[in-house]
Amino acid sequence: MESDTHLVLTNLVTHMRNEPRTLKNWLDTLLKRAFDFGGALVGLLLLWPFFLAIAWLIHRDSPGPIFYHGPRAGHKDRPFSIHKFRTMYEEPASYAGPKVTASGDGRITPMGQWLRSTKLNELPQLWNVLVGQMSLVGPRPEDVDIAADWPEEIRQELLSVRPGITSPATVIYRNEEQQLNPEAPMDNYLYDVLPPKLRLDLIYVRSRSVVTDIDVILWTAVALLPALRQSAIPQNKLIFGPIARLFSHYLRWIGLDCIVAFLAVASAGVIWRLEEPLNLGLGDAVLFAVIAALAFSLLNFMFGLHRVEWSRAPWQYVFPLAVSTALAIGLLQWINAWRFANFLPQSMLILSGLLAYLGFIAIRYRERLVTGLASRWITLRGGVPGLGERVLVVGAGDNFSLAAWLLNRSEWVNAYSIVGMVDDNPRRDGRVIEGYRVLGATVQIPELVKKLDIGLILYTMENILPEDQKRILELCRQTGVQLVLLPTSIEHFRMQMRNGCNPVDLEQDGAAFYPALTPSELDDIKNHINAKDWLAYEQRLEQMKKEMRGQHSNFPKG
Numbered sequence: 133m134e135s136d137t138h139l140v141l142t143n144l145v146t147h148m149r150n151e152p153r154t155l156k157n158w159l160d161t162l163l164k165r166a167f168d169f170g171g172a173l174v175g176l177l178l179l180w181p182f183f184l185a186i187a188w189l190i191h192r193d194s195p196g197p198i199f200y201h202g203p204r205a206g207h208k209d210r211p212f213s214i215h216k217f218r219t220m221y222e223e224p225a226s227y228a229g230p231k232v233t234a235s236g237d238g239r240i241t242p243m244g245q246w247l248r249s250t251k252l253n254e255l256p257q258l259w260n261v262l263v264g265q266m267s268l269v270g271p272r273p274e275d276v277d278i279a280a281d282w283p284e285e286i287r288q289e290l291l292s293v294r295p296g297i298t299s300p301a302t303v304i305y306r307n308e309e310q311q312l313n314p315e316a317p318m319d320n321y322l323y324d325v326l327p328p329k330l331r332l333d334l335i336y337v338r339s340r341s342v343v344t345d346i347d348v349i350l351w352t353a354v355a356l357l358p359a360l361r362q363s364a365i366p367q368n369k370l371i372f373g374p375i376a377r378l379f380s381h382y383l384r385w386i387g388l389d390c391i392v393a394f395l396a397v398a399s400a401g402v403i404w405r406l407e408e409p410l411n412l413g414l415g416d417a418v419l420f421a422v423i424a425a426l427a428f429s430l431l432n433f434m435f436g437l438h439r440v441e442w443s444r445a446p447w448q449y450v451f452p453l454a455v456s457t458a459l460a461i462g463l464l465q466w467i468n469a470w471r472f473a474n475f476l477p478q479s480m481l482i483l484s485g486l487l488a489y490l491g492f493i494a495i496r497y498r499e500r501l502v503t504g505l506a507s508r509w510i511t512l513r514g515g516v517p518g519l520g521e522r523v524l525v526v527g528a529g530d531n532f533s534l535a536a537w538l539l540n541r542s543e544w545v546n547a548y549s550i551v552g553m554v555d556d557n558p559r560r561d562g563r564v565i566e567g568y569r570v571l572g573a574t575v576q577i578p579e580l581v582k583k584l585d586i587g588l589i590l591y592t593m594e595n596i597l598p599e600d601q602k603r604i605l606e607l608c609r610q611t612g613v614q615l616v617l618l619p620t621s622i623e624h625f626r627m628q629m630r631n632g633c634n635p636v637d638l639e640q641d642g643a644a645f646y647p648a649l650t651p652s653e654l655d656d657i658k659n660h661i662n663a664k665d666w667l668a669y670e671q672r673l674e675q676m677k678k679e680m681r682g683q684h685s686n687f688p689k690g
Contacts, residue, residue, distance in 0.1 A: 160341060167342050168268050168294075172261035179255065186217055186252065193243035196222025199256060205279035207294045209287075212265040214273055215256035219244025231275050232321045234312035248309065251356055257297045269345040270296025271333035278322070282330070290333055293340070298352040300370040301332040306355050335371055343380075347373030385438040388495055389429030393460075396428075396487035397421040404480045420476065423467060428460045428488050442496040453492050461485040521587040524580060525553035526604060528560050528570055531592035535618055536566050539590075551584050556600075574604045581611040592618045 187198045199215055206212040219240055220226040226239040233240065233248075240248065247253040260266040266273065273295035279287065296302075305311070305325065313320040336344075351370055372380075398421055432438065435456045440449060461481055468476045494501065525535055532553060539548045552571040555561075560570045571580055580586065589608045593601070608615045 163342050164267065164340075164345065165264070167345065168261050171268050172258045175255075175258045176262065179258075183255070186247070186255075189243055190218055190247075194221055194241045203276045204273035204295065205276050205291060206265055206273065207291060209291050211276050212260070212273075214266075215259055217247055217253040217256060219247050219253050230318045231278065232312065232317050233309055234314040234317040234320075235310045236314050237309075237317075251306070254297055261297065265294070267294040267296045267345075269298055269336075269340070269348045270294050271299055271337065272296065272302055272329075278326075286330055286334065289337060290330070293337055298348060299333060300336050300348055300351075301329040303348070303351050303355045303370055304332065305329060332370075339371055341376070343376045344372065347375045350375065382433070382438055386429045386433060389432050389492065390425040392491035392495060393425035393428035393488045394421050396491055397424045397484045399487055400480050400484040403483065404477065420468075424460075424464055424484060424488075427463050427467075428457065428485075428492075431456045431460045431463070432492070440496075445496070447497075449496075450493055453496075454489060457485050457489040457492070460488075521548050522585055523548050523550045523588045523590055524571075524577070524584070524586045525550060525568070526555075526574060526577070526589060526591045526608065527593035528553050528555040528557070528563075528565050529592065529594070531594060531618055533566060535590050535592050536568065548588065551586065552580075554580065574607060577604070577607045578611050581613055586611070586613055589613055589615045590618055591615060 190198050197218055200218045200220070201213045201215060203211050204214045221239060221241055229237075229239055244253070257266055261268055270293055271290050274282075279291075282290070308321075308325060311320075311325065336348075348370065351373060401421075432453070435452050437449070437452060437456065442449075461484075464481055464484075465478065468481065523539060525532055536550060539550055550568055552569045553565070554572055554574050554577055555570050556573050561572065563570050577589070581589070589611065591605070591608065593604065596604075605615075
């Protein structure tokens with residue numbers, strides 16, 4: 133029986149990663165490449181005298197080439213040669229030792245030690261950025277041999293973007309050489325440093341943008357200041373720093389609200405002119421529209437509405453929006469009396485506020501509004517949603533609300549689509565609950581699965597008789613499609629809450645959850661409850677450590 137929700141969610145992630153790139157992805161990539169090219173070109177033009185000075189100091193310090201060129205794993209798994217200022221003696225021992233260096237490594241020259249501590253040895257990588265092999269910000273390029281042993285899933289994701297000169301992991305581990313054990317730097321790096329660095333790189337890859345890149349560059353500059361080099365920088369502020377917060381939380385919503393309010397006031401003026409003249413003059417009309425836009429947006433800001441994550445916000449937030457809009461209208465009436473001598477009709481101001489309010493709701497709940505309208509249109513035409521794997525939910529009770537929430541989150545909506553539900557309560561037959569119709573009773577499960585091309589059955593029933601539970605589960609199994617038992621986690625949570633959050637013994641309490649299930653099925657539930665969070669990469673990285681201990685046992689010790 134396929135009852136492991138972890139497996140379902142893993143398949144969901146795989147589905148999402150295989151989706152074609154959207155126009156936004158391409159625009160972001162184009163903008164990032166333009167940012168990288170411009171930054172690298174300006175950097176090379178401004179720093180070339182500095183490059184000459186460093187080259188002269190390296191030449192004086194020790195014989196050998198000015199630059200070091202080493203193979204690195206690159207974008208789309210294409211190896212490339214990274215450029216750095218040489219920091220080691222040019223002798224066979226420098227190439228034969230460990231692939232990482234710890235503090236006090238005898239291969240490093242005096243000048244090289246200074247270059248490494250200031251990170252100036254990385255500056256030649258601006259050329260790698262200019263020619264498109266690297267980015268200003270991205271996961272640090274790893275040695276080809278070490279990257280070959282990454283877990284395949286992590287490898288594909290990290291190499292899907294260009295490696296960078298700096299990254300959040302680079303800032304956190306800016307003193308990496310001091311953290312490594314000089315006696316065994318390679319083992320120390322592979323087992324203790326590399327896994328958390330990969331985790332940070334994965335977080336960056338999934339949330340990167342030009343704005344977040346600017347944050348990382350600024351944090352890198354701050355971290356290299358001698359007075360702050362030892363200061364700890366919170367990881368959350370590295371991934372989503374002050375610049376990104378400014379744009380996302382403040383400027384973005386102030387700008388959008390200004391546009392909406394300006395259009396609302398302009399539209400109200402046009403509508404009013406259809407009925408009677410409004411001789412305000414173009415200059416004063418534009419001035420008032422700008423003032424109104426600022427008033428609406430700033431009051432929304434003062435109410436803290438810029439902090440709300442609107443993709444998940446409940447509908448109750450329309451009331452703070454209404455209060456903010458009403459206060460803005462009162463402020464505009466005062467401005468109208470003071471600056472425009474009550475020239476604007478009060479009814480027009482109220483109309484402006486109403487249009488602005490509707491616009492504020494539309495831009496904040498736009499995804500759900502569009503999805504709801506589309507679903508309603510499909511329902512009226514007698515069809516069912518066709519996006520993603522088609523899901524039939526068994527049970528229309530409280531657990532269904534959780535199921536609908538799980539499968540309708542924005543990042544899952546294209547992977548799974550709830551077709552409807554079945555329930556044995558005759559009062560619910562044909563009813564629409566949370567936007568989904570009860571299609572019939574549980575005895576119709578095989579018929580509905582075949583008729584509606586169902587690919588996943590989500591069982592949400594609870595508090596039913598054991599014989600009914602066994603009958604329904606057997607009907608689900610007969611269909612041959614994947615079956616997920618949602619109450620597993622819910623009942624476990626309830627039991628923990630009743631026990632004061634003490635651990636639940638499934639050997640004793642499992643039968644209370646599912647009295648109709650066999651011991652092997654209870655084992656499946658036990659394994660599911662004890663599984664780690666499906667989003668956490670820590671489990672995979674821990675496995676990576678174990679694999680690397682075997683695969684890199686022959687690496688030379690430092």
